[in-house]
Amino acid sequence: MAKLQRELDAVRSIELDNAFYVEDGTWLESLTVASNGTFDPETAIERISGASLFYSSEIPTASDDLQLRRLTILANESYPFILSLVLRQEVIPNRIVLQNGVFEVVVTARDWDQFRAMADEVQETLGEFELLSVNKDEEPGEPLDSGRLTEVLVSKLTDDQLAVLETAYDSGYFDIPREASATDLADELDVAQSTVSERLRTAERTLLELIYGPRE
Known part of the structure; x- marks a missing residue:
């Protein structure tokens, strides 16, 4: 995600909608990319070592200045990969977005101890962690499904x-x-x-x- 952001000059955000681990550090990922201008996903992905584009589709918007694209890619994610850090503690990832060089992650944990273990590992591995908010909710929500929500909203x-x-x-x-x-x-x-x-x-x-x- 970070490499793709560097390849796109006008990118607003990159959201990880879904991901499946294949083997040897390789993941099949679904991404939603929001950009202030048009871009060629195939050219961008070709410049990233260890990544290949499976499929790309444009999500319609009413603005000429905003382009939304869904990308399905096969990517070799070097450690540490933010998703693997979250999953290692058996925490449910609800949303992962990269914006302005910063990952914003929404997760559901069983209790505070489980969340604290995840936060400690992120802090120790990545060197930085900031807690923005905590809510108590009986419904954990669907993991990494907001990209599909975007498509539903814009179609309605x-x-x-x-x-x-x-x-x-x-x-x-x-x-x-x-x-x-x-x-x-x-x-x-x-x-x-x-x-x-x-x-x-x-x-x-x-x-x-x-x-x-x-x-x-």
């Missing part, structure tokens, strides 16, 4: 809804405090403010329906 939203969500997110509309107003979004999209509000509400309702199901 219209181009206009995707455009307003992407613009709102990139502009800081959802930040606390907000860095952009609905008026700013309307100016950016060249539509009326009422149109922005309507598209945001319908997009948010669609997302909630995916989580909770349609209202009776």
Whole structure:
């Protein structure tokens, strides 16, 4: 993942959606790559020693400035591989994302001792570990499945809804405090403010329906 990030100048993030260990340090990996510009995955993978591209598909977005691609690759991961460090302690990896040279990892552990053992190994092996938050949850969640979620979400939203969500997110509309107003979004999209509000509400309702199901 880190080598691929170095090969892509405009990459936003690389998410490890799934991985299967083959043998001798080789993994079959599914990645979602978000980039600020177009890129040729085959050329990028060819420049990485020990990696080969099996399959690539583009996930549609409404923005010309954002490209999402799902890659399936065969890669020889030299030790330490972040996923192997997590799995070694029998912790469930829920999300692994590489962004700005930093891995953000979401995991589910049985108890604090199991989590502490994993954290200690990551700290000892990689030399750095920062705990951002801890939540107690009875539902561990699915391991490394958010890439599939991305495909489902973008397929359920219209181009206009995707455009307003992407613009709102990139502009800081959802930040606390907000860095952009609905008026700013309307100016950016060249539509009326009422149109922005309507598209945001319908997009948010669609997302909630995916989580909770349609209202009776």
